[in-house]
Amino acid sequence: MITNPRITFAFVLLLLAGLLWSLMQLSGQHTGNHDEASNFIPQAADIGFAQDMAVHHHQAVEMSELAILRGGDEVKLWGARIQGIQLQEIGRFFGWLDIWNQPHIATEPMAWMHDFHQTEVPQPLSTEYSHHHHANHHSNHHQEMDIVVAMGMATPAEMNQLRELEGDAFDILFLQLMIRHHQGGVLMAQAGIEKAATYVVRNVCKVIAQGQTKEIFDMAILLKAKGGQLLPFGVPNPANLNKPNIKNTQSTASL
Amino acid sequence: MKIPIPILSQRMSACLLLSILLAFFGCQSQTQPEDMVPRAECGPGSRPETALQGQIPHKDRISGRSTEGYSCNMKRVSHYQGTGNATIGASYSYCMYAGSFSFALLKGIENPGVQVVSFADLDNPVLTDVINSPAMRLGTWETLKVHEERGLLIGAAVPLVFGGGFLSIYDVKTDCGHPRLLNGIDNDSNTAVMPFRAHEGAFSPDGMTYWASGLVPGTIHAIDITDPSKPEVIFGGLTGLDNHGFSFSPDGKRLYISNQFPAGVNIMDVSEIQERKENPVMRAISALRWTDGLITQIPIPFRSQGKDYLIAVDEGGSGGVRLIDINDVNKPFVARKYELEINRPEHRVERTKETDKSGVFGYEGHYCTLQRFDNPQYLACSYTQSGIRVFDISEPMQAKEVAYYMPPTEPGAHTRLLNSAHAQSPFATNYVDIANGNLLGLNITLGPPDMTADWCMSQPRFVDNQIWVHCDDAGAMVLEFSNGVGPKASGTQAQEAAQ
Numbered sequence: 001m002i003t004n005p006r007i008t009f010a011f012v013l014l015l016l017a018g019l020l021w022s023l024m025q026l027s028g029q030h031t032g033n034h035d036e037a038s039n040f041i042p043q044a045a046d047i048g049f050a051q052d053m054a055v056h057h058h059q060a061v062e063m064s065e066l067a068i069l070r071g072g073d074e075v076k077l078w079g080a081r082i083q084g085i086q087l088q089e090i091g092r093f094f095g096w097l098d099i100w101n102q103p104h105i106a107t108e109p110m111a112w113m114h115d116f117h118q119t120e121v122p123q124p125l126s127t128e129y130s131h132h133h134h135a136n137h138h139s140n141h142h143q144e145m146d147i148v149v150a151m152g153m154a155t156p157a158e159m160n161q162l163r164e165l166e167g168d169a170f171d172i173l174f175l176q177l178m179i180r181h182h183q184g185g186v187l188m189a190q191a192g193i194e195k196a197a198t199y200v201v202r203n204v205c206k207v208i209a210q211g212q213t214k215e216i217f218d219m220a221i222l223l224k225a226k227g228g229q230l231l232p233f234g235v236p237n238p239a240n241l242n243k244p245n246i247k248n249t250q251s252t253a254s255l
Numbered sequence: 256m257k258i259p260i261p262i263l264s265q266r267m268s269a270c271l272l273l274s275i276l277l278a279f280f281g282c283q284s285q286t287q288p289e290d291m292v293p294r295a296e297c298g299p300g301s302r303p304e305t306a307l308q309g310q311i312p313h314k315d316r317i318s319g320r321s322t323e324g325y326s327c328n329m330k331r332v333s334h335y336q337g338t339g340n341a342t343i344g345a346s347y348s349y350c351m352y353a354g355s356f357s358f359a360l361l362k363g364i365e366n367p368g369v370q371v372v373s374f375a376d377l378d379n380p381v382l383t384d385v386i387n388s389p390a391m392r393l394g395t396w397e398t399l400k401v402h403e404e405r406g407l408l409i410g411a412a413v414p415l416v417f418g419g420g421f422l423s424i425y426d427v428k429t430d431c432g433h434p435r436l437l438n439g440i441d442n443d444s445n446t447a448v449m450p451f452r453a454h455e456g457a458f459s460p461d462g463m464t465y466w467a468s469g470l471v472p473g474t475i476h477a478i479d480i481t482d483p484s485k486p487e488v489i490f491g492g493l494t495g496l497d498n499h500g501f502s503f504s505p506d507g508k509r510l511y512i513s514n515q516f517p518a519g520v521n522i523m524d525v526s527e528i529q530e531r532k533e534n535p536v537m538r539a540i541s542a543l544r545w546t547d548g549l550i551t552q553i554p555i556p557f558r559s560q561g562k563d564y565l566i567a568v569d570e571g572g573s574g575g576v577r578l579i580d581i582n583d584v585n586k587p588f589v590a591r592k593y594e595l596e597i598n599r600p601e602h603r604v605e606r607t608k609e610t611d612k613s614g615v616f617g618y619e620g621h622y623c624t625l626q627r628f629d630n631p632q633y634l635a636c637s638y639t640q641s642g643i644r645v646f647d648i649s650e651p652m653q654a655k656e657v658a659y660y661m662p663p664t665e666p667g668a669h670t671r672l673l674n675s676a677h678a679q680s681p682f683a684t685n686y687v688d689i690a691n692g693n694l695l696g697l698n699i700t701l702g703p704p705d706m707t708a709d710w711c712m713s714q715p716r717f718v719d720n721q722i723w724v725h726c727d728d729a730g731a732m733v734l735e736f737s738n739g740v741g742p743k744a745s746g747t748q749a750q751e752a753a754q
Binding site for chain 2: 054055059062066094103104105106107108146147149153155156159160162163
């Protein structure tokens with residue numbers, strides 16, 4: 001039995017310190033050592049990033065499949081490259097989610113990013129980086145934002161338009177959409193770097209942010225060579241404003 | 256943020272990895288004796304099974320007894336075999352549409368496409384048409400579906416397991432015997448290529464959307480068919496690593512979609528797509544997984560005595576049919592299993608020995624139909640090698656079998672049944688039972704199956720006191736209940752069909 005009060009005090013202090021450390025780990029609080037490689041306990045941002053980036057990547061894979069089928073030689077190569085990278089990353093995200101005992105798809109997509117205030121995306125054909133147009137992903141009312149637009153994803157109308165094009169017109173729209181898609185991907189990866197609790201997620205976010213930023217610049221060179229312009233990020237594509245995909249479900253229901 | 260996955264545990268995760276790596280064995284069965292469904296009491300005119308419930312025993316396969324078929328409180332009143340059916344056939348009014356199979360093209364079938372058969376005269380069903388737009392010709396797998404109210408027949412091209420790209424929409428309301436292609440181009444003989452993947456397909460309840468799931472990865476696409484002549488993909492997303500069959504809540508805002516590895520069901524909020532919100536997003540609601548089955552098929556919602564349930568089927572792993580309580584949609588759980596005797600773990604050896612030369616599917620269920628959404632009394636399911644089975648589920652927790660029909664088999668008929676997915680299977684094995692430890696006994700037989708059992712995989716359709724359904728070898732069949740079993744014959748639907 002320990003009778004020395006100093007030893008008892010030291011023991012209790014150590015116990016409390018250990019408890020505090022554990023609680024901080026469990027609650028996702030960082031101790032200042034942000035690259036702590038031993039933290040494997042995911043928080044909402046880790047889970048949300050994996051779920052939402054899988055969905056985001058999946059659209060890039062679908063666009064890449066079209067590029068492989070219909071693009072010119074350079075665009076075919078881009079399609080194959082993006083498909084290969086992003087498919088293996090989707091597998092990685094789903095693997096994490098399985099290990100964490102979490103579903104593959106989010107109950108509230110992008111909720112983990114609602115208080116992320118980064119507003120810069122790579123803008124290769126103008127200045128290196130510029131503020132994008134009030135993408136409202138930093139609103140506190142994440143339910144109200146158009147996630148598809150805010151994350152640079154192609155709208156259903158744009159996907160249908162891409163399918164219908166051929167030749168240079170296809171190449172230009174593919175590059176425009178994929179650059180904008182990558183801009184959204186970089187934004188999500190930046191949020192992951194800032195918000196994820198686990199080293200493994202933050203590390204992959206860094207790889208994605210760096211890799212996709214480089215791809216944005218490389219694709220932009222090709223886009224410029226083909227005479228195309230960048231699409232604005234974070235606002236609906238003006239070309240699609242006059243043809244929304246909302247349909248009157250009453251008028252043609254004759255059959 | 257967290258979604259409860261009641262059965263997904265560390266052991267489950269281990270089973271998932273094992274499954275994907277084809278090391279399926281090792282998951283402990285969760286089956287209980289009380290999961291068994293009492294046998295039907297067969298009345299006069301029946302030709303009952305000779306061994307376990309759901310079984311065609313080895314001796315019957317050898318002796319030729321299975322060529323006479325088995326029946327209980329149900330008889331076949333009409334059928335049209337043609338060149339057979341591929342997996343999922345459909346029916347509307349008095350017409351039946353046989354699913355098509357890409358292998359039929361390779362085998363040089365004379366008139367490839369979906370065979371249209373009129374049963375206006377049950378004594379003399381006739382082939383009235385073969386529809387052959389690209390999707391119909393390339394193979395329809397599990398996409399050939401009818402929307403009753405709109406009178407539309409839709410199929411997607413699925414040449415072999417994976418497909419998409421081509422969608423054919425037919426008007427069958429005007430003349431079900433001669434479907435009219437609505438989205439044709441190039442003089443109506445062709446259809447445009449569309450950006451979607453397909454293995455399975457289904458209508459939203461209002462018939463304004465046709466959805467297609469892609470199997471692996473778990474893609475799902477929604478195609479607006481408000482104007483059937485101009486179908487348009489309005490959503491593409493993921494439900495997870497894989498998916499399979501699916502259905503919807505009556506308002507079309509909730510998607511119930513099955514998972515294969517591991518077996519289970521995902522419940523998703525698709526209200527933004529149903530409501531045609533611009534740039535829609537799909538949200539997960541909850542998920543449920545289990546280890547005593549594989550490759551779950553179409554979950555179907557219903558309401559009984561004020562409680563909400565799903566019926567889900569496993570087409571692998573002898574998982575049987577499952578009753579899932581969804582009263583708290585955030586916490587679904589398996590309330591009851593409806594298990595045939597042959598699906599029991601203790602009969603693993605028999606079923607392996609019997610089924611592994613008759614294709615890749617065994618005694619598992621595949622597609623079910625409920626008599627209606629509210630308080631259904633009857634549940635009918637196609638059970639691959641165990642035929643069509645009907646259960647009384649008026650008390651869902653005390654379900655009992657009331658009737659079954661297993662078609663007469665035709666060993667050697669594979670040379671004739673060029674459109675039968677069963678008859679044209681290039682190899683046979685018992686892989687669907689691997690989850691139960693049968694990997695060591697895996698026996699792969701190349702060449703045509705022995706055909707000592709049929710494959711019944713289509714969705715049955717209740718028509719008064721009849722069931723209209725396809726089996727792969729037997730083709731299109733009209734089955735009638737007998738001995739006071741089954742829905743009462745009002746005559747309304749039958750008269751409508753006859754007219």
